[in-house]
Amino acid sequence: MTHDERLLSTSRTLPIALLRARETLMVPIRDMLHEIGLTEQKWRILRTLDEIGEVEQSTIAQHACLLLPSLTRTLRRMEEEGYITRRGDASDRRKTFVRITPKGEAILAGNVSTSVRLYARVEEQLGRDKLNQLLDLLEDLQAVDLSKPASQD
Amino acid sequence: MTHDERLLSTSRTLPIALLRARETLMVPIRDMLHEIGLTEQKWRILRTLDEIGEVEQSTIAQHACLLLPSLTRTLRRMEEEGYITRRGDASDRRKTFVRITPKGEAILAGNVSTSVRLYARVEEQLGRDKLNQLLDLLEDLQAVDLSKPASQD
DNA sequence: TATTGTTATACTCTATAACTATA
DNA sequence: TATAGTTATAGAGTATAACAATA
Numbered sequence: 001m002t003h004d005e006r007l008l009s010t011s012r013t014l015p016i017a018l019l020r021a022r023e024t025l026m027v028p029i030r031d032m033l034h035e036i037g038l039t040e041q042k043w044r045i046l047r048t049l050d051e052i053g054e055v056e057q058s059t060i061a062q063h064a065c066l067l068l069p070s071l072t073r074t075l076r077r078m079e080e081e082g083y084i085t086r087r088g089d090a091s092d093r094r095k096t097f098v099r100i101t102p103k104g105e106a107i108l109a110g111n112v113s114t115s116v117r118l119y120a121r122v123e124e125q126l127g128r129d130k131l132n133q134l135l136d137l138l139e140d141l142q143a144v145d146l147s148k149p150a151s152q153d
Numbered sequence: 154m155t156h157d158e159r160l161l162s163t164s165r166t167l168p169i170a171l172l173r174a175r176e177t178l179m180v181p182i183r184d185m186l187h188e189i190g191l192t193e194q195k196w197r198i199l200r201t202l203d204e205i206g207e208v209e210q211s212t213i214a215q216h217a218c219l220l221l222p223s224l225t226r227t228l229r230r231m232e233e234e235g236y237i238t239r240r241g242d243a244s245d246r247r248k249t250f251v252r253i254t255p256k257g258e259a260i261l262a263g264n265v266s267t268s269v270r271l272y273a274r275v276e277e278q279l280g281r282d283k284l285n286q287l288l289d290l291l292e293d294l295q296a297v298d299l300s301k302p303a304s305q306d
Numbered sequence: 307t308a309t310t311g312t313t314a315t316a317c318t319c320t321a322t323a324a325c326t327a328t329a
Numbered sequence: 330t331a332t333a334g335t336t337a338t339a340g341a342g343t344a345t346a347a348c349a350a351t352a
Contacts, residue, residue, distance in 0.1 A: 005265050010200050010216065013268070014275065015182060017291040018175040023218050024295050025168050039341070047163050057311065063163065065176050070342055072312055094310040094351045112158050115166070118299065122167065125297045130290060137287040138170040142177050144278045146271065192318070210334065223319060225335055247328045247333040
C-alpha cells in the first residue's frame with residue numbers, strides 16, 4: 001500500500017477545498033446576482049449560452065452543472081423573463097435549441113465590471129502566475145477520468 | 154485600465170471552473186454517500202467534527218460551508234440518527250457544543266477506502282506535484298480577502 | 307432500443323427575517 | 330447592544346422514476 005487508510009485533513013481534501021475556495025469568491029458575486037434578481041444557476045446558464053451560442057439543453061446541463069429536470073423548469077422561467085428563447089430542431093425533433101436574447105446579453109454586459117473587479121482583486125493578492133496556474137490545474141482536474149480504478153499494489 | 158471589460162471564458166472563470174472540477178470528483182463520492190444514506194452536507198459535518206473535535210455550531214457552519222438555520226435542522230436529524238451529540242456550554246449558555254459519536258466515527262472509518270481510492274486515481278492522472286500544488290493554491294485562494302477594492306488605474 | 311426532453315414527486319438546501327436567551 | 334442559536338417560511342435546487350416523442 002502506498003497510501004494510509006486515514007482520512008486527509010479537510011483542507012487537503014479536494015471536494016471540500018474546492019467548495020471553500022468557491023464560497024470565498026461567491027460572497028461578492030451573490031451580492032451582485034441578488035441585486036439583479038438572478039440565481040447562481042441562471043447566471044451560469046446565461047454565461048454558457050453567451051459563450052457557446054445556440055445549443056441543445058443537454059449541453060447546457062453539462063456546462064452549467066445542472067440536471068435536466070432542473071434545467072427544464074429554470075429555462076421555462078427564463079423564457080418567460082425574456083432572457084432566452086427556445087426552438088425545436090427540424091432535423092431531430094426530440095431536441096430543443098436554446099439561445100440567449102439581447103436582454104440576456106444585456107444583463108451579462110451590465111455586470112461585467114463586477115466580475116472584472118473581482119478577478120483583479122484575486123490577481124492582486126494571489127499573483128497573476130498563481131492564478132493562471134490554478135486555472136490550468138482546475139482544467140486538468142476536470143478532465144480526470146475517475147471511472148477506472150487506480151492501479152492496485 | 155489593465156483589464157478589458159469583457160467576460161472571461163467560463164473555463165477560465167474561477168467560480169465555474171471550481172464547480173466543474175468539484176462535480177468531476179463528486180460523482181463517485183455521491184455514489185458512496187447514497188449507499189450509506191448521507192447527504193453531502195452531513196458528510197462535511199462529520200468530516201469537520203472528526204477533524205476539529207467538539208466545537209460550537211458557528212464553527213461547523215464556517216468549516217462545512219453551511220448556514221446556521223440549515224445546520225440547526227441537519228444536526229437535529231443527525232442527533233436522532235446517533236451520529237452526533239450536543240451539550241450546552243456551562244460558561245456561556247448561548248452556545249451549544251457538538252461532538253461526533255462513535256457511530257459517526259465508524260461511518261467515516263468505514264468509507265475511508267473510497268476517499269483513498271479516489272485520491273489515488275487523481276494523483277495517478279494528475280501527478281503528485283500538481284495535486285499538491287493545486288491544494289496549496291486552493292488554500293491561498295480561500296484566504297483571499299475580497300472585502301477591499303483592488304487598486305484602481 | 308437508445309436518446310432527448312418533460313413531468314411529477316419527495317426531499318433537501320438556501321435565504322431571510324423574526325425571535326429567544328444570554329452576554 | 331451584540332452574539333449564538335432556533336424557528337418559520339418561501340423559494341429553489343436535487344434526485345429519481347415514469348413518461349412521451351423521436352431516432
